[in-house]
């Protein structure tokens with residue numbers, strides 16, 4: 556059996572569901588109840604959340620062959636730009652992911668359709684684990700660090716941020732252009748700390764998928780509030796300016812950890828943001844993770860597509876740097 560995100564299952568006709576924001580990546584999950592204990596994660600060792608949850612998304616279970624057959628079909632080839640295998644750490648999940656990637660990418664079966672690249676979002680113990688997954692056929696690896704600083708990392712995830720980051724950078728150096736990470740805003744870091752973490756990742760050739768902390772029932776952090784929208788919008792702008800080379804964290808200005816300037820003038824800034832690209836989901840090419848951080852009907856942290864002109868206008872207004880008189884408190 557294998558878990559498939561509800562949106563993915565809807566698009567592939569594995570379940571009957573109205574999918575109003577179709578995923579452009581097919582999300583699969585292997586393993587359950589992680590060996591780690593991240594405070595925000597419903598799959599964490601100590602969480603009492605429903606086992607079919609990851610973030611706020613449900614992942615029903617299906618027969619693996621049925622999923623592979625559906626992924627080989629025309630419908631999947633038309634709907635998806637990528638397949639992403641989320642690996643819940645422990646219990647042989649890494650080997651399972653390796654076999655799954657091999658099955659999806661082998662020329663003999665070619666079950667993921669012609670040219671559909673496969674990402675694996677996974678914890679690796681070292682370079683050799685990454686090599687195994689790349690050799691099995693993965694196009695990219697997502698190695699989630701999640702936390703922007705050592706203290707947030709040790710409080711929320713446990714363990715050493717420095718070691719986790721060094722591992723990501725080591726894999727990125729060995730496989731340039733094929734490694735990304737996930738960073739989660741709202742775990743207790745400041746905007747400045749997140750900006751510097753994003754910059755450090757890009758400087759080491761690692762792309763960032765930026766997400767907003769989402770409280771999920773049954774997790775250690777279920778009662779913690781998600782980040783304020785204005786703060787998240789500023790971080791999306793920071794991320795956009797860094798990844799498009801328009802600014803750098805060192806050129807930005809901060810007060811009490813909040814962004815007071817993006818390092819380019821207001822007119823240039825608004826022109827750069829007009830396309831709305833800053834407010835889209837980020838990560839591997841083709842990854843849009845609809846409703847991963849928010850319920851349908853609410854203002855979206857990450858837009859899976861669009862946003863429309865009114866939403867762009869509102870997001871730009873919301874993302875303006877803080878001015879004198881505003882403070883972190």
Ligand code: SF4
Nearest residue numbers: 639676697838839842
């Ligand atoms: S960015 Fe998207 S496709 Fe890439 S590893 Fe993360 S979830 Fe998967």
